[in-house]
Amino acid sequence: MVPFINCFEVPPEADEEFLRRWRATSLYMREKPGFLGLRLHKVTSDSSVNRYVNYVQWRSAQEWQAAHDDGFRALVQDAPWTGRVGQLYEVVASAGVIEL
């Protein structure tokens, strides 16, 4: 299992457009081989950084890479969020029980 995490910086006025794009992209990605699941988190404070965190699990880095094809790129073109593309991660430490 490979976690893909994206810490999005979305200005509040772009929320609607962000969610519209996120839904379209997620519906596209969940049909791809190796997609396991995702959770979208929205910040509860009025902070302006990392307002959304997308946590996705893929079966392998290869399948994650293959899923980022021309169809994906067309969906995220001119997206209303700044920089900070998502990254693949590995879990390096854990404690207690995480419930998801």
Added chain:
Amino acid sequence: MVPFINCFEVPPEADEEFLRRWRATSLYMREKPGFLGLRLHKVTSDSSVNRYVNYVQWRSAQEWQAAHDDGFRALVQDAPWTGRVGQLYEVVASAGVIEL
């Protein structure tokens, strides 16, 4: 359940110091009422942004807030990572099965 997520920007040369601090802080926090569990993720590419993502679950926002006391602040003082304090989040969408 309240997710607390911190997207850390740690320069590679500060990895050792970051992990030392993260361990000390996590050992301190896991003794606090309301702490449920955590996972630390490290980026697998050579990207320099958000190299670590800390995903913590608390029972309530009140307990999370109470845990950030003087003892916690002493542990993170002069920490070797930049800006971007962690935030509380809510899960606003999910799909598939997330295994943690």
